[in-house]
Amino acid sequence: MEKSPTSNVKSVFRRFSLFRKSDGHIKKKQSIRSLKAFKSEDKDEKVTPETFEFKTTEIPLKPCSDSQIKDYIQTDMLKEAYLNLLSLHRELKLEQGEALGEGKSHSDLVNKEKDLNLLYVALMDKMSAIVRNSSALPSCNNELLVYVATIILEEEKRQGETGAMQGWRDAWRDAVLNGVRDTLKKVPLDSREQNASWLPVHLEHLGNAVVGHLGKVKTELLSSYPADFNVFETYVSCHREAVGEHLKSLLEKVTELKDYYALLDFIIHSYPSDLQGHQRALIMEEDLNKIKTSYCHCQKEDFKLKLENFFILETEVWKKKKSPEITEDGFRSSKIDTDICQLIASYAGNLEKIDENLGKSVVSSCLEELNPFYTRFEKEFSQHTVSLLTSDLLDCCLWVEYHITYINSFSSLKENLQCYKESCSAQVEKLEKEVDGLTQRLRQTLMDHFKSEVKPYMDGMMTKKWLKTDEDFKEVVSIVENYSGLCKSMRAPSVQTFVNDVHSYVAKEYVSQLMKKKYSCKKPKNEDAAIKLKEQWNELRKLFVEMGSSLKWLYPLGNYLSDIIGMETEKNIKDLLHPLVSNYPDISKKQLSAVLSFRDNGFSLEKHNVINHFTVLKREAGNPNHEHSFFTDIE
Incomplete structure (x- = not known):
């Protein structure tokens, strides 16, 4: 049966013990063989923890001088140095015993003990240097490591003795760690x-x-130590400690996002997989959290910088009056939404395999940073493009195109960021409100401009001139047709909202002209007015059907009003009131009176009866919660 490394080493020091206890059996002039002589005696046998024994070597009866022991230590002759140290230690104990019995001064012995301790320290330092070099150098003298391990084991057995030196195993591990550090220092670093x-x-x-x-370590060093040294596990632990220290020093040099990412990837994902299962972390959790915090801060600054670059690109478009791009499906679009989404996705994607929680933090930070970006964008966009409205028609159209473009882009951005709603619900919900507010204001700005274009021509309706010419109405139609063409490049659902707003405004403005008492037709012109009103209303209806308006409930109104204005006798108007009140219950008595005045502003009993009948119908209808409101907003 093969002897274990420990049992072989024990047999060596069992001989040492026998030598110490049987001084009389030791030859007085026995010389100490050098390490070289020992090697030459067994030149064909490799020294290992399993085979190493001091064989015929014995502790000298008389230790050699301190300077000679130092020389042995300095020249790596550990066996000779250690045997003489044991002899010196034994001699000191004998002298101490004699001095105690004779009551002599201890001053010389104290100095001798100090010298012995210094020699032990020197031996420990030399052993540490050997172990350290065995880690750092490409090759080492493995036999020296066998002697190092053997001496450590013997000294650990002597820990209970008076004056025994402590910390041999700790010194060995420190030497291993320092050797690993030396190895890492040689790794190229540009x-x-x-x-x-x-x-x-x-x-x-x-x-x-x-x-x-x-x-x-596995192939060259493992065989030099007894099993209970746990050599490989110790080296793994020291590598983790040294690499952790090294990474902390590297962190001081890191300033860019890609480098923070590389550091995190190495720590969490790329560090040699055979070391991942060991209990000790590569770096302390506190230090890892510092790196993550630094990454988040750097990423936030990087995102802000990228947003600034996106903004600059858009500003260049406005300054150079570039027409917005049109996608393959015919919609005007800026790349800003795509760029932002791709940037956030790249941040999240990079961290997906490293740290899920860190990925969520990064996405959350990006979403929060978009809110002030929207505010600034809206302000700058308005200031940079308002001059287009004071220029020619082409610039005015370009102004409209820009608004449609960003309504599309930010609506698309909102949709594409829905994928983060589960992980960052609060941030996404806030973002949705911000985007909805921004797109609503862009639509409203567009709508206000449309109103400013249409209003002057609407004011020319329901007048004497209106009866004679279609000039103002044709301008209204032209403007609506122009916006209809532009709206084809606006995405849903914004386009539906905008088309409905245009339809509602045009219908209300057109009908409101009847209420302003600018003109009274009287017979037979009321018939001409009714025909024109119906024709124009139907033309507008056709326009808004083509635009895709969903306000179908508005279509019958023009015909109702046209029939009232064109009715030959006033008493027959009562028959037309029921469908009008049923479908548009918010029409007021004053508003109906204004329509009747447009037909004929004179007083008659029949007109009075029509108003009374209207009042009855309204009272019978009560105040139902009607689905639509039209006349409420008309003065």
């Missing part, structure tokens, strides 16, 4: 000026160095 990818390249070399070094 500066940022030398190589833009300095950190990813260095981390790749670092990972390879760790794997290579641990491979060397």
